[in-house]
Amino acid sequence: MKPDPDDRFAWTRRRVLGASALGLGRIALGSALAASATGQSSRPKPVARAKRVVYLFQAGGPSQFETFDPKPLLKEKHGEPLPDSVRQGQRLTGMSGNQAVLPLAGSFTGFARHGSSGLWVSDLLPKTAEIADRLCVVRSMHTEAINHDPAITFFCTGHQQPGRPSMGSWLSYGLGSMNANLPAFIVLVSKDAPRDQPLYSRLWGAGFLPSEHQGVQFRAGSEAVLYLKNPDGVSADARRAMLDALAKVDGDARRETHDPEIDARLAQAEMAFRMQTSVPDATDVSKESDETFALYGDAARTPGTYAANCLLARRMLERGVRFVQLFHQGWDQHGGLPAGITNQCRQTDQGSAALVTDLARRGLLDDTLVVWGGEFGRTAYCQGKMTADDYGRDHHPRCFSIWMAGAGVKPGHVHGATDDLGYNVVSDPVHVHDLHATMLHLLGIDHEQLVFPHQGRYFRLTDVAGSVVRGVLA
Secondary structure, three states: OOOOOOOOOOOOHHHHHHHHHHHHHHHHHHHHHHHHHOOOOOOOOOOOOOOEEEEEEEOOOOOHHHOOOOOHHHHHOOOOEOOHHHHOOOOOOOOOOOOOOOEEOOOOOOEEEEOOOOEEEEOOOHHHHHOHHHEEEEEEEEOOOOOHHHHHHHHHHOOOOOOOOOHHHHHHHHHOOOOOOOOOEEEEEOOOOOOOOOOOHHHHOOOOOOHHHOOEEEOOOOOOOOOOOOOOOOOHHHHHHHHHHHHHHHHHHHHHHOOHHHHHHHHHHHHHHHHHHHHHHHHOOOOOOHHHHHHHOHHHHOOOOHHHHHHHHHHHHHOOOOEEEEEEOOOOOOOOHHHHHHHHHHHHHHHHHHHHHHHHHOOOHHHEEEEEEOOOEEEEEEOOOOOOOOOOEEEEOOOEEEEEEEOOEOOOEEEOEEOOOOOOEEEOOEEHHHHHHHHHHHOOOOOOOOOEEEOOEEEOOOOOOOOOOHHHEO
16 A cells, blocks of 8 residues: 555655664663663673873874884894785785885884883974873784775774764764763864875764764864854844744654654754854963963964864863864875974974873873874885985884873883884784774773664674773773
């Protein structure tokens, strides 16, 4: 029987499939919750060490050889071909895969031990070296993705293909907001970074989660959030009356269509209304002290720079924003590595260190997780021609370095190791899924339990993999 198109309760194919999938999901979730409540679950709920996260994403892939993983043997064998026994037939990108010889490239910069922990830090990062005893460096990160877009998408969403919810969206969905007047997930993109690899808004999108959980990008300038201000001639009272009318209309539509996205859109409209007063206050740094600006550096006085965004991130975190993600592009040095990475470090070193220091002195680092890193590392060999003072490195997903600081991670600690040439992980490997599982664990979430029903099955940030990296936990 064909349904009456005028019947407001007509069951469309989409509604039938959607309702049945959600129904099965609720049944499964109910069973899991019941098992947990009755003690049948063998997985104890992790104790939350962190309330919030700030992720300093260095887009393009920083070289571990010039930052946190010194390799004296690589420098000693500079110019010699990469042994086949080390490469073991692993795939290369099309940018260096056609080279007849892959000459090893030692680092042009030096390293030194810092702090009571004796953590090795590159000479290019003097300010980061000053907080060495607060850092937990992971040298054994690895990923399957060898090109930028899938690699960045993997780190931001837990999957190489676009369409999945981002890290911050999962946290917004799972933990909610700590400040009703600001988004739970805020994104800041450096305006002073090279635009070598593009960034897409889907990297902080909500995917199939309700759209209210997507990240909100704050921009430099007089209007931090686009289209937040009322148009000329529209007063705050008029906007409030409009939202009240919209809520009534949307309420009627929600009861008829049972579409949860209606609630999400209304929640976003209400948040935008509250942000009209909260955002100007949160982004006004005019009352920050000269001491604070000195900590972050002169660049912090220029809105939109990496340093300014680090300062802005601290202001968001102290106001209860759950997840702040900074993006700084320009780490993709296929050529001109010495000059390129020196400039990148100069732009980001002081701001990153200042943020950690500032959080600590305000008592926020104890329950804030700070993560620094890119989407993959760089090769131990030179891509293309190598001269005495200039060369480049190709993408390398097999092993690279990141660091974490703050809530629940071991300070002054190095986790994992790579071989003497920095080509393969030799101990304690950490996959992208493992990093996500560990981040959620520190936030008090079992990564296998934070799920959302979609297209007939449960999805999660860690997909169907991931283990908590116990070795980095304090």
